[in-house]
Amino acid sequence: MTDTTVTWLTQEAYDRLQAELAHLSGEGRTEIAERIAAARDEGDLKENGGYHAAREEQAKNEARIRELTEKLRNVQVGTPPDDGMVEAGMVVTAVVAGDEMTFLLGSREIAGTTDLDVYSPTSPLGAAIDGKTVGDETSYTAPNGNEIAVKIVAAKPFEG
Numbered sequence: 001m002t003d004t005t006v007t008w009l010t011q012e013a014y015d016r017l018q019a020e021l022a023h024l025s026g027e028g029r030t031e032i033a034e035r036i037a038a039a040r041d042e043g044d045l046k047e048n049g050g051y052h053a054a055r056e057e058q059a060k061n062e063a064r065i066r067e068l069t070e071k072l073r074n075v076q077v078g079t080p081p082d083d084g085m086v087e088a089g090m091v092v093t094a095v096v097a098g099d100e101m102t103f104l105l106g107s108r109e110i111a112g113t114t115d116l117d118v119y120s121p122t123s124p125l126g127a128a129i130d131g132k133t134v135g136d137e138t139s140y141t142a143p144n145g146n147e148i149a150v151k152i153v154a155a156k157p158f159e160g
Helices: 009-038 047-075 122-127
Strands: 007-009 075-077 090-096 097-107 117-119 135-140 147-157
Touching: 007 009, 007 122, 009 047, 009 075, 047 075, 090 122, 122 135
Parallel strands: 007 075, 097 117
Antiparallel strands: 090 097, 090 147, 135 147
């Protein structure tokens, strides 16, 4: 399953993810390969904790490389247009089940070090409000089966 929608990233978030990808693909891979080789030289691999830990770290490293590569594939650097439409990259203020809340619609990587809560556009709440505009009312079904009412109060591009 692939999502061909554009992911909005601030320049800072884009640079940070590119640097992480470069490190994991280069130095990170080399360091892990060296640890695997050193552990392999210790002998019996069945009871070699260092070898198994290094192989597990290698698998996590490769998974993160795939994740970053996919995230950066359809990226738009900058901010979405300030047109009041809810989409990834927007800070949304909404009344959800009677409570006003402000959050970022997007991915954790966009938020960086902010204190904003982040909701994915594919989450139940995110999917319900994606494409809506300020003033729109909608609802979504929560994981517990309850129908949750949502009213969009504001939507502004995330500035980072």
